[in-house]
Amino acid sequence: MPQILLSEGPNNGVRLLTLNRPEALNALNTALLEALSEQLDIAETDPETRALVITGSERAFAAGADINEMASRDVVGMLEDPRVQHWARIDRFVKPLIIAVNGFCLGGGCELAMRGDILIAGTNAQFGQPEINLGIMPGAGGTQRLVRAVGQSLAMQMVLTGEAISAQRALAAGLITEICQPELTIERAMAIATTIASKGPLAVQLARESVRRGADMDLAAGLRFERHAFTILAATEDRREGLNAFRNKRKPQFSGR
Numbered sequence: 526m527p528q529i530l531l532s533e534g535p536n537n538g539v540r541l542l543t544l545n546r547p548e549a550l551n552a553l554n555t556a557l558l559e560a561l562s563e564q565l566d567i568a569e570t571d572p573e574t575r576a577l578v579i580t581g582s583e584r585a586f587a588a589g590a591d592i593n594e595m596a597s598r599d600v601v602g603m604l605e606d607p608r609v610q611h612w613a614r615i616d617r618f619v620k621p622l623i624i625a626v627n628g629f630c631l632g633g634g635c636e637l638a639m640r641g642d643i644l645i646a647g648t649n650a651q652f653g654q655p656e657i658n659l660g661i662m663p664g665a666g667g668t669q670r671l672v673r674a675v676g677q678s679l680a681m682q683m684v685l686t687g688e689a690i691s692a693q694r695a696l697a698a699g700l701i702t703e704i705c706q707p708e709l710t711i712e713r714a715m716a717i718a719t720t721i722a723s724k725g726p727l728a729v730q731l732a733r734e735s736v737r738r739g740a741d742m743d744l745a746a747g748l749r750f751e752r753h754a755f756t757i758l759a760a761t762e763d764r765r766e767g768l769n770a771f772r773n774k775r776k777p778q779f780s781g782r
């Protein structure tokens with residue numbers, strides 16, 4: 526049986542994961558989310574992996590939760606759904622996560638993409654939460670993360686009509702950071718990830734955490750968290766190295782210490 530999740534690298538500190546269920550447009554069934562969780566465990570404990578890129582195929586990043594699998598679950602099945610743990614695993618991942626989207630990015634696919642730190646999309650990408658067409662609603666963060674990313678009016682329109690938006694619209698709305706030709710999407714995401722992987726990993730981790738946590742805090746609490754994180758970095762060798770390298774006009778060699 527072909528692997529449903531391909532893993533490459535790390536190369537230059539970056540690991541690439543490719544969702545690979547082309548026959549179902551990368552629909553996120555339990556097996557695929559479980560494989561993703563396992564790969565995140567590996568990436569998190571591997572010191573050589575400093576950033577992760579997740580992508581799909583040119584036709585689909587992911588067309589949502591697997592509808593066939595979902596149809597077999599009643600309310601008890603939904604309460605016991607093992608996929609909830611896998612979603613939580615992705616939320617706990619501590620390294621930078623870059624998402625490279627081509628084609629359909631719908632439902633759970635969009636919910637996965639929105640868990641990324643930086644989203645890059647091909648011109649052919651379509652983002653949507655079409656669950657309403659199935660008589661259900663987003664259940665893996667769609668109503669919460671989308672509103673934070675694009676604001677209430679557009680989020681409401683997408684969630685209540687089920688209509689997808691183009692890559693161009695997603696860029697204007699702030700859901701993604703860049704658009705490129707579909708064949709260049711992975712390359713561009715890898716380049717961004719490689720740049721991040723060349724920085725001090727402790728600084729990256731704390732800066733990322735500060736941005737992410739701050740989004741869920743009031744400003745005063747966010748500023749306090751930022752100051753604590755900034756202060757902790759004063760104890761690192763990487764800080765010494767970064768400041769020394771600047772003063773000696775050389776490139777820093779960060780060790781993650």
Ligand code: CAA
Nearest residue numbers: 548549550552588589590591592593632633655663664665
């Ligand atoms: N689950 C399971 N299989 C899916 C799927 C999904 N989410 N999306 C597509 N597929 C399958 C299709 O059934 C089809 O399989 P067969 O060839 O065996 O019939 C194959 O992928 C190709 O799809 P289409 O023939 O439909 O391709 P298309 O180009 O005509 O249409 C599409 C593409 C518009 C994305 C359409 O497939 C579609 O609407 N898919 C469903 C999208 C959706 O509703 N996603 C939300 C799921 S619910 C969810 O995600 C809940 C959550 O938040 C947790």
